[in-house]
Amino acid sequence: MIVNGIEMKFNTNITVIELLQKLEIDKDKVVIEINLEIIPKENYNDRIINEDDKIEIVGFVGGG
Amino acid sequence: MEIFLNEKSVIVKKGYSAFKVRDSVKADADVVILNGFMIKEDTLLKEKDKLILIKRGEIPNKDELENLLVSRHTPGLHEKVKNAVVGIAGLGGLGSNAAVSLARLGIGKLILVDYDVVEPSNLNRQQYFIKHIGMLKTQALREIIYEINPYVEVKTIDIYLDKQNIMEYFKEAQIIIEAFDNPKCKAELTNTILTQCKDKFLVAASGMAGYFSNNTIKTRKITNRFYLVGDNISEAKPGCGLMAPRVSIAANHQANMALRLILGEEDI
Structure with a gap:
């Protein structure tokens, strides 16, 4: 899979929430797009990322 | 031909220039805006041109205000x-x-x-x-x-x-x-x-x-x-x-x- 433009490999199937945990990213501060489609937050636990998926993790920092 | 003077439709003779119109309707106007752009040199008017005449510092009346506010906006956009x-x-x-x-x-x-x-x-x-x-x-x-x-x-x-x-x-x-x-x-x-x-x-x-x-x-x-x-x-x-x-x-x-x-x- 490609995460933010970088090729990543995992030995087992991985869900969106597991990917975020591995990368130590707060699920409440991101928008996740897989193959140009926004993934609703309710699906983070179930959505399995396929080997050929392209994932974009858009993070937000505070300030405005 | 028809032009829009301070957003109102008026008829002027063909061959009239922006400054000629100014001199006849508002000779003391020191800001002349043609089609959203402030002009310094006299320009020949074309059909449907938008001409705005403003006297600097003069507070416009309410009817005129909206027309003057849009004067620097690009017509069409x-x-x-x-x-x-x-x-x-x-x-x-x-x-x-x-x-x-x-x-x-x-x-x-x-x-x-x-x-x-x-x-x-x-x-x-x-x-x-x-x-x-x-x-x-x-x-x-x-x-x-x-x-x-x-x-x-x-x-x-x-x-x-x-x-x-x-x-x-x-x-x-x-x-x-x-x-x-x-x-x-x-x-x-x-x-x-x-x-x-x-x-x-x-x-x-x-x-x-x-x-x-x-x-x-x-x-x-x-x-x-x-x-x-x-x-x-x-x-x-x-x-x-x-x-x-x-x-x-x-x-x-x-x-x-x-x-x-x-x-x-x-x-x-």
């Missing part, structure tokens, strides 16, 4: 801007600055949402004045916009926006500007709009604290309907506060992206 509805979520440094720019453009309608009041620490980067301290931001911004362009329709909503009510309040808006401070609120608004309002554009912002380079603030197009402004890293935190210049750079990236979308330009 202004009609689209005048019909646009933009929603702004959060009226802090991003939201208040973006709203003022859009008001100066003569935007048709703004939907302004914030639950908070103006406090002294806001004045380092937000559009408010000392006299607004303690006032709801929605009301203070309405007052400021009225002083800039009273023909902008302003709808204010004093609530805490969350995923349950976002859709309801921004129903009318074609474009929504995300202008919150808190990163979790930014993400929640973005997720909600992108998954529930498939017909709207969202222009969000992330990373504009400090005094880092101007040029790291960029507008990125993430999906067909989602644009993100900022440097994506400069978080507001102790030792790296929010300051007027970079926050308003980001806010005006957002306002210009909204304008581009109104005019049909979807590229960044």
